[in-house]
Amino acid sequence: MANPKSYYARYAACLVLTVVFVNGAAQATPRCPRYSRADERAICRNQALHDQDMALRVTYEITLRFLGMGARDAERERQREWVAERGSCGSNIDCLTTQYKRRAAELQLILDRAYALGPL
Numbered sequence: 001m002a003n004p005k006s007y008y009a010r011y012a013a014c015l016v017l018t019v020v021f022v023n024g025a026a027q028a029t030p031r032c033p034r035y036s037r038a039d040e041r042a043i044c045r046n047q048a049l050h051d052q053d054m055a056l057r058v059t060y061e062i063t064l065r066f067l068g069m070g071a072r073d074a075e076r077e078r079q080r081e082w083v084a085e086r087g088s089c090g091s092n093i094d095c096l097t098t099q100y101k102r103r104a105a106e107l108q109l110i111l112d113r114a115y116a117l118g119p120l
Helices: 004-024 038-045 047-066 069-087 093-117
Strands: none
Touching (some): 038 047, 038 093
8 A cells, every 4th residue: 555645745736836837827927916015926936935935825725724723723823824824025036935945844844744644
């Protein structure tokens, strides 16, 4: 039987890659004027940040599915806090990139713990 941790890791990676590639076709520029915050405009105008944003959205949604109700609510609150932290970067690309890497690592840690438990 295949390693459950490996199965879930491949499943999550496939979902992330699918969304990134599919949404990559919808370039990150046409709707930028609708954003009022500097961080949102910077993400919209920068393809690399836009791709990170899409990948993080998918990872976040996958992560929520692995959590129980109490932990899910706490993670939603943590996501709101992170969005505020990201907003403090303004249009600074390096700061935004660092924020995305840090948040992705946080979510990956949660997923790694869930993968270690195997199928429930």
